[in-house]
Amino acid sequence: MKLRAVSETLNACSGCEISILDTGERFYEILNNIEFLHFPLLMDHKSCIKTNGKKESELPEADLGILSGGIRNEEHLEIAKEVRKKCDIVIAFGTCATHGGIPALTNSYTNQEVLSRYYSTETTDNTSDYPDKDVPPLLERCYALDEHIKVDLYFPGCPPHPHHIYNAFISLATGKIPALPEKSVCDVCPVLKKGKIDSKNVKRFLAPPQYNYANEPLKDMRCLLEQGFVCMGPVTRAGCGGDNMIPRCISARVPCQGCYGPASFNGNQRLDLLNALASQGINTGSLPNTEFLLEFSGAHNLLRPRIKLVRK
Amino acid sequence: MSQTINIRPITRIEGHASIHIRLDDNGNVEDAGVNITSLRGFEKFIEGKPAEEIPKIVTRICGVCPWMHHIASTKAVDGCFGVTPTVTGDLLRELMLTIAHVEDKLLHFFFLSSPDFIIGPDADYSVRNIMGIVRANPELAAKIVKMRQLTKMILDKFSCKAVHPIAGVVGGFSKPLLDEERKEMLSGMQKVLDFSLFTIEFAKKDIFPKYIDLIKSIGVIKTGFMGMIDENGAFNLYSGKIRLMKSNGDYTDFLPEDYTDYIAEKVLPFSYGKFPYAKSWNEGFSLDIDAPKGIYRVNTLARINVADSMTTPLAQAEFEEFRSVFGRPCQETLLYHYARLIEAVYACERAIEILQHPAIIDTNVRSYAEPGAGRGIGCVEAPRGALIHDYSTDDKGCITRANMIVGTTHNLGPINMSVKKTAKTLIKNGKIDDGLLNSIEMAVRAYDP
Numbered sequence: 191m192k193l194r195a196v197s198e199t200l201n202a203c204s205g206c207e208i209s210i211l212d213t214g215e216r217f218y219e220i221l222n223n224i225e226f227l228h229f230p231l232l233m234d235h236k237s238c239i240k241t242n243g244k245k246e247s248e249l250p251e252a253d254l255g256i257l258s259g260g261i262r263n264e265e266h267l268e269i270a271k272e273v274r275k276k277c278d279i280v281i282a283f284g285t286c287a288t289h290g291g292i293p294a295l296t297n298s299y300t301n302q303e304v305l306s307r308y309y310s311t312e313t314t315d316n317t318s319d320y321p322d323k324d325v326p327p328l329l330e331r332c333y334a335l336d337e338h339i340k341v342d343l344y345f346p347g348c349p350p351h352p353h354h355i356y357n358a359f360i361s362l363a364t365g366k367i368p369a370l371p372e373k374s375v376c377d378v379c380p381v382l383k384k385g386k387i388d389s390k391n392v393k394r395f396l397a398p399p400q401y402n403y404a405n406e407p408l409k410d411m412r413c414l415l416e417q418g419f420v421c422m423g424p425v426t427r428a429g430c431g432g433d434n435m436i437p438r439c440i441s442a443r444v445p446c447q448g449c450y451g452p453a454s455f456n457g458n459q460r461l462d463l464l465n466a467l468a469s470q471g472i473n474t475g476s477l478p479n480t481e482f483l484l485e486f487s488g489a490h491n492l493l494r495p496r497i498k499l500v501r502k
Numbered sequence: 503m504s505q506t507i508n509i510r511p512i513t514r515i516e517g518h519a520s521i522h523i524r525l526d527d528n529g530n531v532e533d534a535g536v537n538i539t540s541l542r543g544f545e546k547f548i549e550g551k552p553a554e555e556i557p558k559i560v561t562r563i564c565g566v567c568p569w570m571h572h573i574a575s576t577k578a579v580d581g582c583f584g585v586t587p588t589v590t591g592d593l594l595r596e597l598m599l600t601i602a603h604v605e606d607k608l609l610h611f612f613f614l615s616s617p618d619f620i621i622g623p624d625a626d627y628s629v630r631n632i633m634g635i636v637r638a639n640p641e642l643a644a645k646i647v648k649m650r651q652l653t654k655m656i657l658d659k660f661s662c663k664a665v666h667p668i669a670g671v672v673g674g675f676s677k678p679l680l681d682e683e684r685k686e687m688l689s690g691m692q693k694v695l696d697f698s699l700f701t702i703e704f705a706k707k708d709i710f711p712k713y714i715d716l717i718k719s720i721g722v723i724k725t726g727f728m729g730m731i732d733e734n735g736a737f738n739l740y741s742g743k744i745r746l747m748k749s750n751g752d753y754t755d756f757l758p759e760d761y762t763d764y765i766a767e768k769v770l771p772f773s774y775g776k777f778p779y780a781k782s783w784n785e786g787f788s789l790d791i792d793a794p795k796g797i798y799r800v801n802t803l804a805r806i807n808v809a810d811s812m813t814t815p816l817a818q819a820e821f822e823e824f825r826s827v828f829g830r831p832c833q834e835t836l837l838y839h840y841a842r843l844i845e846a847v848y849a850c851e852r853a854i855e856i857l858q859h860p861a862i863i864d865t866n867v868r869s870y871a872e873p874g875a876g877r878g879i880g881c882v883e884a885p886r887g888a889l890i891h892d893y894s895t896d897d898k899g900c901i902t903r904a905n906m907i908v909g910t911t912h913n914l915g916p917i918n919m920s921v922k923k924t925a926k927t928l929i930k931n932g933k934i935d936d937g938l939l940n941s942i943e944m945a946v947r948a949y950d951p
Contacts, residue, residue, distance in 0.1 A: 201542065204516045205565020205665045211613070212658075212665065214651035221633060230513045232613065234627040234940065238510040265510075265539060292562040295547040304543035311545060311905040312892075314767045314776060323771040324508070324522050324537045349565065349665050394899075395554055396672065396871045404678045404865050430663075442662035442669045444676050447558050449666065478898040482551045485559060 192222075193363050195254040197229040197283075198237065198273060200266040201293050201332060202259030206284035207231045209349035213356045220356060223363035227252055237269060249273060254362065255280040260290045260489055261333040265326035274339040279362070282335045285348040289451040290489025292348070294332040297493035298481055301328050334489035345370065346427055348449035348486060353432035371435065374453035375423040375446050378435040381413045389418025391476040392467065399443055408436065414445045420477065422448030425462040451487050458492060460484045503527060505932065512536070512943055514614040514631070516566040517910060517951050521942065522772070523925050529932025534925035535918045536946060538775030545904045553579045553895045554672045554871065560891065561666045563908060566609070568666050569602035569657075570884035570909075573740075574891040576670040581878020582895040583672060585871045590864040591674020596740040597856045598661055598670070599882060600849050603739060604694055605653040606885040607846040610950050611701065612646045615839060618944050619709045623716065624937025649697040656690045659683075673869035681863050688857045695816075695850035702820060702843040710840060719927060721835035721920030721945030723791060724749050726780060726798035728912065729805035730883045731755065737809035737817075737848065739883040745808040746780055746798060751831060753808065754782065758881035761890055765907065777915045778907060789915050791923045800887025800912040801949060802841035807831035812844075814851035820844045835920050838948040873899020884909040886950055910951040920945040 227250045228235045239247040255277030285291045358368035401411040415421040427450035430438045439446045460483035510520035518540040524533045557575035561568035621634045636643040658664035669676045727747045732738040747753035766781035779787045779796030788795035812818040880891045886909030894903040924945040
């Protein structure tokens with residue numbers, strides 16, 4: 191019998207769901223093993239129809255609940271709790287769900303700061319009234335799923351690679367817990383490492399890295415971190431490259447952005463990277479800002495609004 | 503008794519939205535509209551970050567069209583740092599953006615919208631989807647899946663990351679295109695062009711004539727239009743001026759840098775998304791479905807309406823046929839789908855043109871940048887409409903201020919009007935069923951929000 195699944199998108203961009211479609215012709219095989227009962231990007235089943243406030247449609251019970259996105263407002267929270275209640279296994283699908291993802295950058299600011307900026311840009315007509323009718327109220331900040339509900343499987347990636355999505359869905363359908371890569375990006379990165387960083391100061395990515403010719407194999411290109419660039423490889427979970435494991439950013443000759451979240455689940459990508467650099471005697475003071483080192487993992491209270499001292 | 507109906511979420515769209523309908527005592531529509539239920543606040547939280555990182559952050563505004571945010575953002579950061587991208591860097595950006603347009607159109611038309619037409623607007627909801635097409639017409643479905651995947655993998659293979667790209671960089675592009683990669687892409691895009699031509703023929707024969715009554719009735723409103731054009735007034739997705747056209751066909755062209763002189767945004771209580779309007783028309787703002795004020799539309803139909811011509815031959819032929827039948831400006835909302843398919847043909851042809859440009863395989867892909875204070879406004883056409891990223895930086899090159907107007911936001915006023923219009927036309931005496939509610943959602947889906 192097929193596994194029955196529910197897919198919902200919370201505080202996210204739909205990129206995770208697109209990555210499911212990016213399994214391409216193997217999507218058919220997924221459909222042969224998994225029956226989607228609810229999948230708003232592709233299907234018309236509604237999570238909620240209300241007449242005069244009375245609920246007439248709700249989420250079905252299922253074996254698998256696939257949740258992408260963090261929890262940022264009351265609607266996300268309600269859906270996450272309902273999926274938890276109705277599904278045997280809940281998957282935190284994508285880095286927003288596992289660690290907050292890019293939208294958790296909002297955690298450096300209060301809701302008031304976010305609202306007052308968005309509703310007062312140079313093109314916005316003056317208003318002091320923010321939307322509050324038929325829109326779900328914001329929670330205090332952006333949470334990873336496991337800050338509110340129990341999560342059974344963590345599936346990071348921004349988005350998760352289609353190869354791993356396919357493998358995981360097929361494993362689950364045959365009753366197995368899917369195996370995901372547990373190494374760091376550096377562990378699987380083929381570039382040339384000499385064990386020492388050339389630059390005393392961290393370099394911003396404003397010019398191309400050094401390599402010798404257009405199609406020089408990655409194994410001959412000097413490690414981008416060792417060239418002095420901010421590369422999140424040492425502190426980031428591997429997996430972005432799919433079955434062949436070659437990190438995607440590095441293949442484009444761009445330093446790793448960190449999109450699979452911390453290498454060890456409870457790691458702190460900012461602290462761990464700054465520590466790694468400092469231990470090699472590298473001056474990180476040349477970085478004008480370090481919040482962006484947490485741009486994929488700012489939930490779990492790692493990013494917080496700056497405290498402002500007001501002298502009385 | 504009066505009645506309120508809330509439907510959540512609107513399905514087969516990429517964003518987060520719900521519908522509300524309020525009926526009066528006689529069961530007729532008093533009010534109806536769309537609530538944009540998500541607010542993330544990119545304008546705020548990119549503040550303070552090094553500007554060169556922003557093109558890799560703003561991609562998460564949309565996982566369906568990350569390339570457009572990525573490229574608009576690289577242009578804005580170029581402006582902040584005063585860098586001119588190299589010729590090849592600029593061409594590679596346009597190439598990726600153009601191929602991403604093709605992929606988006608195939609995704610939207612076949613996976614999200616066409617089930618309404620191929621399976622039927624009031625077919626059972628459980629089969630009105632791409633899986634339904636797989637069962638009803640496996641041969642067509644196989645072609646769809648294969649061609650969309652081919653397009654996506656052309657992007658993915660060269661750029662190394664198609665969903666949430668990283669290869670566009672300040673000053674240009676991160677890697678050159680090799681000649682053998684160019685040849686492979688060219689042969690791939692030729693196949694996709696053939697499929698795009700098949701698609702538009704299929705739709706002109708089997709879809710649009712069959713649903714002409716729906717096209718004439720669902721979501722039709724009368725508004726202005728806005729879209730990008732080149733120096734000759736021809737259609738362009740990547741760079742040029744913006745043309746703002748009134749519903750009577752009169753228009754003004756302006757530079758993207760001057761957008762604040764032409765566009766303002768209203769905040770309304772029922773939607774986190776704002777409501778842009780043409781402030782340069784000096785008529786104020788109103789979503790009255792019979793007499794709107796300041797309301798213009800963007801996205802495919804808008805671009806086809808504002809353009810004088812297309813720059814590629816096969817798209818030009820389709821454009822001429824469309825205009826001769828539907829006039830200018832065409833107001834029928836469901837014809838966004840038709841316009842989308844003309845654009846798919848254009849985007850394939852344009853990608854092939856770029857791939858034949860002698861500079862495309864040059865290795866000088868990136869100019870050096872120095873961080874510094876400045877302001878940059880990056881504008882491209884996203885599948886869902888004109889996309890504006892406007893940043894300022896401090897002397898360290900970190901963001902001090904950002905404003906973004908994304909494609910769908912321009913269309914929020916028109917989407918609300920189309921929903922209200924459709925609900926008023928279809929709901930009589932309180933009689934509502936699934937097929938009818940889906941017809942209301944079809945008015946939303948045409949805009950592909």
